[in-house]
Amino acid sequence: MPQVLLKKMEALAQKPIHYFLSTDNNTIHINNILGHTLKIENTGEKYCVRCGAKTKKLYGEGFCYKCFITAPEADVCVIHPEKCQAHLGISRDMEWSREHCLIDHYVYLAVTDHLKVGVTRHTQVPKRWIDQGALMAIKLAKTPYRQLAGLIEVDLKQHFSDKTHWKRMLETNTPPDIDLTEAKRSAAALLIPEFRKYLDLDNTIYTFSYPILSQPPRISSVNLDKIHTVEGKLIGIKGQYLIFDSGQVLNIRKHSGFLVRIST
Numbered sequence: 031m032p033q034v035l036l037k038k039m040e041a042l043a044q045k046p047i048h049y050f051l052s053t054d055n056n057t058i059h060i061n062n063i064l065g066h067t068l069k070i071e072n073t074g075e076k077y078c079v080r081c082g083a084k085t086k087k088l089y090g091e092g093f094c095y096k097c098f099i100t101a102p103e104a105d106v107c108v109i110h111p112e113k114c115q116a117h118l119g120i121s122r123d124m125e126w127s128r129e130h131c132l133i134d135h136y137v138y139l140a141v142t143d144h145l146k147v148g149v150t151r152h153t154q155v156p157k158r159w160i161d162q163g164a165l166m167a168i169k170l171a172k173t174p175y176r177q178l179a180g181l182i183e184v185d186l187k188q189h190f191s192d193k194t195h196w197k198r199m200l201e202t203n204t205p206p207d208i209d210l211t212e213a214k215r216s217a218a219a220l221l222i223p224e225f226r227k228y229l230d231l232d233n234t235i236y237t238f239s240y241p242i243l244s245q246p247p248r249i250s251s252v253n254l255d256k257i258h259t260v261e262g263k264l265i266g267i268k269g270q271y272l273i274f275d276s277g278q279v280l281n282i283r284k285h286s287g288f289l290v291r292i293s294t
């Protein structure tokens with residue numbers, strides 16, 4: 031019964047996508063559990079995913095309070111790229127920012143249950159889209175640093191959603207009838223002139239299929255702070271969610287830093 035400190039599942043972009051969870055001395059290939067019983071028990075212990083300190087409460091995506099207020103991984107630009115100031119030499123940690131903010135970024139269009147605009151580091155293609163449970167994606171613009179991609183995204187938010195509705199995302203497994211090349215053309219036409227030079231000419235349409243055996247009747251999300259154990263037949267994995275036959279879904283990323291026991 032391995033104990034696992036939960037953090038974001040790793041994904042391999044195959045068809046369908048393969049998911050992995052790392053334990054101290056092992057890697058669990060979650061696709062192999064599909065169709066079988068999976069039990070995840072909360073031990074009640076929590077640890078910072080960055081510094082490893084034991085903590086009563088986690089902040090953001092699995093940080094202790096100290097890391098949350100000081101770590102570059104938890105800075106405001108992670109959620110709001112347009113607020114990144116690394117290009118001005120301002121950041122919690124410039125060394126980290128040189129590797130994560132002052133590198134090529136993409137503004138993209140992705141389809142979950144609907145069309146949305148987003149930003150990602152070039153190193154996160156196509157992981158970022160898989161984490162969101164996107165069915166399709168296309169690159170729109172390429173910028174040399176993070177804040178600029180954020181500004182383009184903000185400009186496009188007047189016309190496109192930037193949100194993923196997790197429940198509708200989990201319920202939608204056939205892509206809606208959206209022509210992404212056409213959507214990119216419309217988005218490009220909406221850009222203000224100074225942003226147009228960043229348009230990416232690569233029109234590759236990325237498509238993703240998730241390992242889902244069947245669709246549960248009704249979806250409800252599990253909060254491991256409220257219930258101790260989730261158990262059932264694993265019938266799907268999508269985005270960062272494990273989907274059980276009861277309709278319970280567990281967002282692994284949201285439980286980063288929880289120490290759990292996993293048994294099959």
Ligand SMILES: [Zn+2]
Binds near residue numbers: 083095
């Ligand atoms: Zn910490």
